[in-house]
Amino acid sequence: MPASVERAAAAGAPARGWVGVGPQLAGRLAKLDIRGPDDLLLHLPLRYEDETRLTRIRDARPGVAGQFQVQVLSTEISARPRRQLVARVEDASGGLVLRFLNFYPSLQKQLVPGAWLRIFGEVRDGFFGAEMIHPRLRVVSEDEPLPDSLTPIYPTTAGLAQSALRKLIDRQLRVDRVAEPLPPMLLERLGLMGFDAALRTLHHPPPDADPAALEDRSHPAWQRIKFDEVLAQQISLRRAYAARRQRNAPQLVATGALTGALLDSLPFTLTGAQQRAWGEIATDLASPHPMQRLLQGDVGSGKTIVAALAMLHAAEAGFQAALMAPTEILAEQHYLKLAEWLPPLGIQVAWLSGSQKKRERTAMQALLASGEAMLAVGTHALIEDPVAFPRLGLAVVDEQHRFGVRQRLSLREKGFDGASPHMLMMSATPIPRTLAMSYYADLDVSVLDELPPGRTPIVTKLVSDARREEVIARVRDACVAGRQAYWVCPLIEESEALQLQTATETFEVLAAALPALRVGLLHGRMKPAEKAATMAAFVAGELQLLVATTVIEVGVDVPNASMMVIEHAERFGLAQLHQLRGRVGRGSAESVCILIYAQPLSQTGRQRLKVIFEHTDGFEIAREDLHLRGPGEFVGARQSGVPLLRFADLEADAALVETARKVAERLQTEAPQRADMLLSRWFAGREGLLRA
Incomplete structure (x- = not known):
């Protein structure tokens, strides 16, 4: 099994524990993508609560959460209007009613008369005066000191309490200082704080930390974390690109006879953008390294004819080509176009889909296996085991963001004689520049930025x-x-x-x-x-x-x-x-x-x-879409081996991505061990699927 697929399979394996964390707890942590001690440190707070100061009951403001230290006066279970636990508490300034609509015996034991509590929540006006519904509480001594930093609130999951998560993270913070991956001179030049200091600041901000800067992630500690995240991503993508250049692919040296005949037979001429993209693709196909090119263009910009030329180029060189589309209607539209253009040139096109009758599908598989059909068009049916390509030289994937990494890997693994086929991915969803810099930096990109003449607005x-x-x-x-x-x-x-x-x-x-x-x-x-x-x-x-x-x-x-x-x-x-x-x-x-x-x-x-x-410009619409919804829809399942950026924001942090691209180049050549440290910290081996 290829290493990238092995890593993909490992992602679904049962969680293993580590020192101080058993398999059951590890399973819960895995739901938060925490798979080891180092991941705990990068599990950063969503927000903070200020437990460094106490508020008197008399000074409580409606709708504003605060922390109070109170003593329990009495506790009872009331049956009206519904069964609930009611506790009356007080501090030196006044009294308060605590109400719990859901409770367990363990809570009753905490609320014994005379007990001192720290409670956190919002005070509101109730039927019997000031009250709090389901406050967060803990039993304390009367003179227990207050925390000296803000209390972090972490993303969590069922069965994992905030208190338990805090203890795990704090224990890891105590183990050792976190190693610094960047050289001191670079930190000084970029004005970045140390990584260990940034982590500790975000897990335990001092009471005087700017709450707005923490919330909008503009605080210097956040800037450092976000920079390292995008830097690790850039390094990973660059390594994926370099690894691809090390792989072998068939050199598709073509005569130009079939592509020339197709262009002569068309009732239209290629636009300048189509000619440019076709030239870039033809150059890649003649290379001994696998092409990994994204052909993107707005709706109606003419991607299909460019893909047809690439497939004919492969056929001229004596190799097969396959075009895979996510839906049967889209795949069939491609097939009908190719079946109109190519048979007059003596090229047979096979059609494969999940809805075909077995007899028809078997016949198409036989045409491909014998090499009689040089081109194939279909849905994911193309990547099923019985489909054999004796000489697959080019794989074209349309609307590539709709396919998962494993599906594209499956098509690539049908390559000829151990070599990787060339890959051409197409998308009618233009990729905004900041997104392309961040998620598609390992691809070569061709853009169709003009529409064929005769199209009406x-x-x-x-x-x-x-x-x-x-x-x-x-x-x-x-x-x-x-x-x-x-x-x-x-x-x-x-x-x-x-x-x-x-x-x-x-x-x-x-x-x-x-x-x-x-x-x-x-x-x-x-x-x-x-x-x-x-x-x-x-x-x-x-x-x-x-x-x-x-x-x-x-x-x-x-x-x-x-x-x-x-x-x-x-x-x-x-x-x-x-x-x-x-x-x-x-x-x-x-x-x-x-x-x-x-x-x-x-x-x-x-x-x-x-x-x-x-x-009407698809690129402008895509930019606005990124601003409104974030990168998920554009990237789709492509990067399932690496999560979307957790902390950096592509619109707000575009400058960070630009800087990270330049730093990634230097680290790769001048300090590869530091680059290794960054990758290990952020991806822990999960970057393998980037190479799909």
Whole structure:
């Protein structure tokens, strides 16, 4: 088993304990991604509570949490209005009622009359005067000293109390000072505090620490932690890049005969961006090291033809190529395009999907195994064991962020004679620059930043659902004039949780309201043959209006479709809205995208609709999306071997990433042992899957 897959499998293994931590506790800690003593130190607080001072009951302010030292006067179990534990306590300034709606005998034993307690919580006005509901408490002596630092509140999980987590972390802090991975001169030049001091400050901030700076992570201690995190990530990505350059790949030396013939047969010429990207890919394919290139471009920028040229290049060199897409509809769209372009050139294309009948799939597998089919297109069915590629030289993965690391590894491992195939990954979700610097630094990137000529701008309109009848009338007019339209809904059938218009219900309503139009329905739960027939009918113009779920989000290309209606647009993400909008505007007719929204709009929904209304540039939309939602959706499952940045923020800390990139280069060459220390501290061997 390859090392990267071994590490992936190890991630799901039962947790092992270590000194002072048994297997059961280790299992709970593993849920927090704490797998050893060093991870404890990097489990940093979410926030802090000030237990360094006491508040008198008389000075308590409603809604403001405080700490009080009180003595128990009496305790009783009250049955009204529901069973609860009630304790009356006091300090020198006044009295207070503590109420516990859920309690155990152990709590009753703590609340004995005469006991001194430190309680933490919010005082509010109750029926019997000032009261606290479920305060945090502990029994103390009357003269017990106060802590000299703020109390950290950590992310935790079921069965692991804050107090237990604090004890574990404090014990580890006492074991030894944390080694400093960066040279003193570098710390001085960058104005960074020592790593050990930063950790100790964040676990136990002094009472005079700026609470705002701790909360927004601008405190010098946070800056040091965030810098080391992005530095470790940059080093890991650079090593992944270097390791790839050490692997062997077949040199795909091509004649240019097939690619030239394809370009001559096309009814259009490549844009400048397509020519540039194709040149970069062709150079990589001729290299003895595996290409690892991301081809990114906005909706409709023409990625498929660039991928087709790359696959033909492999065929010219005598090697096979495979294109894998995440959904059957997208994979089939690619297959239909290639099946239109390539057979006239004498190239047979195999089609593999999970819905194929066994007989058809076996026949396709035989074509690939014999080498008769030089190209293959399909879904994840391509990576199943029975599929054999005798001479796989190029693997193309579309919408690559939708695939997990292991799935891409499985395709790579079907390479020829122990060599790695070249990898071309495609994405129609443009990657913002700060994200590319941080998560895609191990890839070479080609960008299609211009649209093919003849594409018409898409007009975007925001319409309240109160004006639905007007939208239906516009759809009728467009279809009667000879155009086609999509009507997209977010759900297939009724959901109690989200009272949204559903595809099936909308289909029935529109079919009744537009009897003169031929209306079709497409959703993910239809049988593959039904989906294919419906899509083929729409492409052929036999259907004028297609009611669909988001299965049409990517890959659907119908030039005659000039209108897109998106139901409950406030429920969709920005990338999804932009992808859906890109299904129209593919011909010469003026195109419009109507976003129907329901009132009242949430703040987030309003922000998303404002962005999609004001921008048509996918890169600008992606930048706004990153700002609104963070990096998770863009990165997808790609980095499942390494977590997303836990502490650094790509927008706020872009300057840190820039600096870390430069420092990573120097550390790699001048102090590799320090780079090793950083990787061990932050990733502990989990960086292996970066190389997928």
